[in-house]
Amino acid sequence: MRQDLTRRGFLAASAALAATTALPRLAFAQTTPLTLTAATRVIEVGGRAATVMGLTNGAGGQGLILDPGQRFRVDLTNTLAEETIIHWHGQIPPNVQDGVPNLPMPLLQPGETRSYDYAATPGTYWMHSHVPVQEMSLLAAPLIVRRPEDLTADRQEVVMFLHDFAFRPAAEVLAEITQGAAHHDMSGMDTPAQNLSGMSGMDHSGMSMPGMTMGGMGAGGMVMDLNDFDFDAYLANDRTLADPEVIAVERSGRILLRVINAAAATSFWIDMGGIPARLVAVDGHGVEPVAGTRFGLAMAQRLDLEIDLPESGAFPILALREGARERTGIILATAGAEVRRIDDLAETDSGAFDIDLAQEGLLRAARTEGAPSLAPRPVDRSHMIMLGGTMQPYLWTINGQVWGNHTQLTAKTGERVHLSFHNMSMMGHPMHLHGHVFQVVNINGRNIDGAIRDTIYVPPMSMVTVALDAGEAARWMLHCHHMPHLSTGMMTELAVSA
Numbered sequence: 013m014r015q016d017l018t019r020r021g022f023l024a025a026s027a028a029l030a031a032t033t034a035l036p037r038l039a040f041a042q043t044t045p046l047t048l049t050a051a052t053r054v055i056e057v058g059g060r061a062a063t064v065m066g067l068t069n070g071a072g073g074q075g076l077i078l079d080p081g082q083r084f085r086v087d088l089t090n091t092l093a094e095e096t097i098i099h100w101h102g103q104i105p106p107n108v109q110d111g112v113p114n115l116p117m118p119l120l121q122p123g124e125t126r127s128y129d130y131a132a133t134p135g136t137y138w139m140h141s142h143v144p145v146q147e148m149s150l151l152a153a154p155l156i157v158r159r160p161e162d163l164t165a166d167r168q169e170v171v172m173f174l175h176d177f178a179f180r181p182a183a184e185v186l187a188e189i190t191q192g193a194a195h196h197d198m199s200g201m202d203t204p205a206q207n208l209s210g211m212s213g214m215d216h217s218g219m220s221m222p223g224m225t226m227g228g229m230g231a232g233g234m235v236m237d238l239n240d241f242d243f244d245a246y247l248a249n250d251r252t253l254a255d256p257e258v259i260a261v262e263r264s265g266r267i268l269l270r271v272i273n274a275a276a277a278t279s280f281w282i283d284m285g286g287i288p289a290r291l292v293a294v295d296g297h298g299v300e301p302v303a304g305t306r307f308g309l310a311m312a313q314r315l316d317l318e319i320d321l322p323e324s325g326a327f328p329i330l331a332l333r334e335g336a337r338e339r340t341g342i343i344l345a346t347a348g349a350e351v352r353r354i355d356d357l358a359e360t361d362s363g364a365f366d367i368d369l370a371q372e373g374l375l376r377a378a379r380t381e382g383a384p385s386l387a388p389r390p391v392d393r394s395h396m397i398m399l400g401g402t403m404q405p406y407l408w409t410i411n412g413q414v415w416g417n418h419t420q421l422t423a424k425t426g427e428r429v430h431l432s433f434h435n436m437s438m439m440g441h442p443m444h445l446h447g448h449v450f451q452v453v454n455i456n457g458r459n460i461d462g463a464i465r466d467t468i469y470v471p472p473m474s475m476v477t478v479a480l481d482a483g484e485a486a487r488w489m490l491h492c493h494h495m496p497h498l499s500t501g502m503m504t505e506l507a508v509s510a
Contacts, residue, residue, distance in 0.1 A: 045085045045127060046076060050096050050120070050141070050151060055250045057177060064177075065092065065151035067139060074250075075139070075153035075173075080160045084132040087125055095119035096146055099446070100155060101312060102137040102296055102466040105130040107486035110446055112142050115487055119143075132157045135296020136270040136314040138173075144194070144495040148182035148276040150175055150250075156270065157296075167266035167318070170259055172282075172342055174331050175250070176243040176275040186499055189240045189277070191406045194499030236472050237403055237439045238335035238364055240277050240496055246333055246340040246356075253356040257342040258326075267319040267344065268292075269329065271309065276495040279310045279334040279365040279440070279469070282317070283341075287327055290318045291375075297449065297464035298378030308334075308365040310442035310469035312493035326351045332362035365440070367471045369455050375463035377451060386451045386464075386479050392427035399470060399492070399502075401437040407500055408437070408492065414501025421490065421506045423482035429506075431490075432477040435470040441497065442469045445506065447488040450478035467493060485510040 047070045054061050066074050078084065084103065090096050097119045099111035109128050113119050120126055140152035154171050162169065178185045186194050249257045261267060269289075271282055283306050290301040293316035294309075301318070309315050321327060326349040330341035337357045345351055366372060401408035413419060423429045431450070433443055444467040452462030454477035470476050491503035 045087045045129075046070060048076065048086055048088045048098075048139075049091055050088065050098065051091045055150075056255070057179070057245050057247070058252060058254060060179070062177070062179060065141075065146060065149045067098065067151065067153040075155060075171075077154075077156040077158065078132050080134065080158055080163065082132065082157075084128060084130050084157075086128045088120065088128065089125040090120040090122055093122055094146075095121055095143075096151065097142050098139050098151075099142045100128075100137070100139050101444070102135070102314075102449075103130070103133050103155070104447055104449070104483065107447060107484055107488070110488075112446065112489050115489070133296065134159045135293060136272065136316055137296050138272045138274055138312075138314070140274065144276070144499045145182040145186055147274075148178075148186065148495055150177070150274075152274045154270070154272055162268075165266075165268070167268050168261060169268045169270065170342070170344070172248050172269060172271045172329065172331070173250075174271070174273050174275055174278075174280055174340065175247040176278040177245045177247050178241075178243050180244075185241065186496060189406070189496040190500050193406050194496065235438065236364065236367070239333070240439075240494075243278070246275075246278065246331065246338050248331055248340040248342050251340075253340055253354045256328075256340075256354070258345050258351055259342060261321060261327075261344045261346055263321070263324045263346045265321050267317075267321060269315075269317040269319060271315040271317065271331075273309045273311055273313055275311055277311065279308065279442075280331040281306055281308045281334065281362050281365065282315065283330040283332055283339075284317075284319065285328050285330065287319060287321065292316050292318050293378075294375060294463050295449075295465040295467060299463050300376040300378055302374050308371055310365060310440065310467070310493075311495075312442055312444055312467040313465075313469065321346075325349050328354055330354070332358060334362060334365045336361055365471075366469060367440070367474075369471060369474060369476070372452060372462065372469070372476075373455050373458070373460060375452070376461055377464050386428075386481065389428050391430050391479070393423050394430040394432065395421045396432050396434060397421070397443075397490075397504075399433060399435040399437055399441050399443075401439065401497065401502070403438075406496070408439075408441075408494075408497040408502035410490075410502060410504045413504070415491075415503040416501065418504045420487075421504060423506060423508050425482050425485050425508055425510055427482045429480050429482050430477055431480070432475060433468065433470045434475045435472055438472050439494075439497075440469055440471045441502070442467050442493040443490065444493045445480070445488065445490045447486065448480045448483055448506075450480035453477050453479045482506075482508045484508065
């Protein structure tokens with residue numbers, strides 16, 4: 013499908029960003045709440061119809077886009093036949109609106125509507141169910157909050173929303189991955205879990221850092237586990253490369269590509285096909301531009317890439333599954349360009365994602381006016397967070413504990429807090445903290461003035477320290493965003509007191 017829009021036409025009309033992520037521009041003077049509906053929908057994957065879930069806006073598309081300064085005023089209705097709850101990933105609403113089962117609000121019942129109203133944080137975000145099997149069933153969508161410069165910049169905005177997909181029910185897939193150890197719906201989050209704290213994973217304390225080689229072998233010859241499961245398909249904007257999204261672009265046009273990794277258990281490399289790009293934001297927050305033609309992102313992370321296109325042609329933007337040949341993507345095409353079919357298997361494996369944290373180590377928080385950053389100040393409180401786990405039995409822990417048998421991390425509102433994530437397992441973990449943003453300040457013992465994020469990827473046998481200022485006094489979830497890991501209890505909380 014093509015969209016016959018020029019850059020200026022797009023900015024003037026704010027038409028759909030892509031057919032399956034149609035994000036309608038909404039009036040500045042919002043007098044009534046926007047609507048979102050958690051519902052089932054049908055997509056086509058490899059020529060087969062598949063019933064999945066989604067978050068449908070009032071225009072019938074998936075997701076939302078807000079104008080600069082517009083509040084997030086949304087009425088969410090659950091039309092599913094089951095309970096659900098939606099988390100506004102990377103946004104900082106009041107804790108009561110955060111979207112975690114029973115902390116503090118219960119799940120949304122079938123037929124129920126719940127209202128949300130908070131000041132939106134600008135940037136590239138997304139929203140998803142906080143029930144793992146539902147997120148794996150594609151109950152997720154983009155949430156774009158535009159800045160004033162997005163309205164005036166002479167560039168076209170494009171969203172690439174990534175998923176991993178299986179035809180089998182998500183509960184079956186999750187049970188197979190976790191060998192039946194998962195708490196599939198996570199709705200009993202205040203219910204004590206089975207005491208597994210003694211099974212904190214392999215002891216790698218004698219292993220050297222920084223970590224792995226691109227061959228996937230860890231120090232001491234141990235093998236890094238890149239992927240838990242071979243999904244049936246990998247999707248960009250709900251489509252595979254057999255029938256990719258083809259987006260009309262101007263010759264020599266400038267593109268702002270917003271990439272969102274909504275996959276349950278897959279990291280991706282974004283391959284620009286040799287076209288130079290500039291990484292200008294991660295997780296919604298500006299960074300000093302980094303030039304390149306390939307950039308990676310773990311589950312739940314986002315990249316904003318600015319691209320200056322050649323004069324004419326068809327330009328595939330591919331998402332390569334970490335450590336494998338599978339790929340998906342979209343195609344940017346100027347008028348009249350020949351669009352050739354691209355195989356969904358590359359000739360070679362893509363390699364592991366950022367195992368030496370080389371990409372993360374390059375990122376520096378933008379110092380432009382209005383950009384978020386943490387001013388230097390003394391650290392009031394520090395927490396060491398040990399990430400552990402094994403594939404046999406399938407068990408993933410934080411500080412040797414699983415959710416329901418966990419020990420809270422604590423802080424007081426306004427304190428400067430350092431969280432040091434030390435991964436002693438052989439899988440990488442994208443760690444997400446609710447209700448806060450943080451700055452990456454140390455990688456494997458090296459101090460940096462790193463990116464502002466809400467999700468940090470911690471490779472095997474690595475340590476990353478982030479700094480934050482503790483926010484609202486409440487219980488805020490801290491968890492791995494790899495859904496099978498989360499489902500087996502890889503979650504704790506930062507309990508902030510007044």
